[in-house]
Amino acid sequence: MFWDPFLRLICLLWAFCLAIDSTCVNINITGAWRNSMKFRCKLMAWILALLAISGLEGCTKLRARDELNKGVRSFKDAKYETAVEHFKSAVDLDPDLLNAHLYLATAYAAQYVPGGESEENKKIGEDAINAFEVVLQKDPKNLGSVKGIAGIYFQMKQLDKAKEYYMKTAELEPNNPEPYYSVGLVNWMVCYDKQNPIPVARKAELVEEGLKYLDKAVEVQPNYYNAYFYVNLLYRQKAQVIIDEVVEKNPKLKDQFTMAALDPRSLDGLVKKNIPGQFAEYEGYLKKADDSFDKAMAIKKQVESKAETKGGIDSSK
Template sequence: MTRKTKLMLAFLAILALALTSCAKLQARDNLNKGVRAFTDAHYENAVNYFKQAMQLDPDLTVAEVYLGTAYSQMFIPNAQSEENQKNAEMAIATFQNVLRKDPNNTNAIAGLAYLYQNTGDLQKAHDYYMKNAELDSTNAVPFYAVGSVDWIMVYNKNNPLPEEEQAKLVEEGLLYLDKALAKNPEYEDAMSYKNLLYREKARLSKDEKEKAALIAQADEWFNKALETRKKLQEQKKAGGGVAATSDSK
């Protein structure tokens, strides 16, 4: 190899590195523009910026997570339009692609759980909430989410599950809500769902004394939820800290 050839190869290597660095900088710039558009609720603009960022730097996972989240924000639960359905499909496909590269990405997992719940696939929602709780074990919210979706599955009157499966979901839901409350003792929504699950457990019971005891437990959790909500509202008015309520899910 001649000296001239070596110099040319070195120059091309430096040029390639410079172009790569330039592309990554442009990708970051588009990411930042997308985040600003997302924060301002300009989701369609945000989608375009995040797509450009991904084209410039395919390894920029955060841009892809934001892209899926932007599609999720444009999705309206229960709206039947073709465009709305497409937004849900694009969000799901984007989050699934993130997980192919990063299987433990909790943002993508939580996003999929939300989307499956709101598109009616409760079993998939349940499974992703369970995975999210496993990976984000210090956060009360995914544990609460398991308990709440368990109640939705048990309460489903259109396609009721066998009573044995309902009973298992009730016990699982109560367990996960206890875990949520262990992490946040003032989690009012978790208390509310404990009330609801105890009522379902009472419905499934064949023993009248047990039914009465379970209803009493449900009433106790209902009252705890009301008391906690009142306490948190008073703290908010006084400028104090606010624990996890329905606004923090």
């Protein structure tokens, strides 16, 4: 390697220093001249040693960037496993090379199959999250890493963790409607999940939080019709909370409400009969749900019509 001559020269200088010292002793030379010669030789040896170390460090960084570039080429060719190996080599050579860490995480994420239950697939997802976390340790406001973690947790169906990172995305990118929408979507999914029911009080909290975030989404982007669709769905969940609270107090009513849910008119009658004091509130939530759905459909139609006229792509979905 290029620093080998430096090492040989350093060894020669040290040997020369020792030779001078020995010669001075043999011919009985003492004093300032002898000390001066020894000092100069040793100083040159130290300088060359520092140059060798500096050259070694510079070479390592160049090798790291070379591995990064090779990884990027493999990544662009969709050779993700090969890309991962190059990126791992890059971060081993230069742990401070942030782009290598970010590309490593992205290459793992590209291999993850959403919802795949195999142990290998789960490990790939975890490796991606861990790699993104390394980036965040070095750069806590790295938006790509926060979004990457949110997306993988969502695909893994770890909705609480996904929501945590969607909220962080909203803090970092307050003028982007997507993270607000995503929080609303996650909250609706948790509330609607009949296989994993949550306490009624918790459902009520999630509905309110979801509506708050969806309101922010349409405030940022008024024509965001998908957000209005979920406003509609969350208001229906808000109406459902009224029923759930009654059933929680009187479990015998559960079967009646389950059957009545198949027919909206029957359900309305059952709510009016068993919860007369909250029937108007119940109807009000359903009215807001219907209004939000109608608004979503109207905006969707307008956006798609404009996209067709301009020959563009609808970006509001």
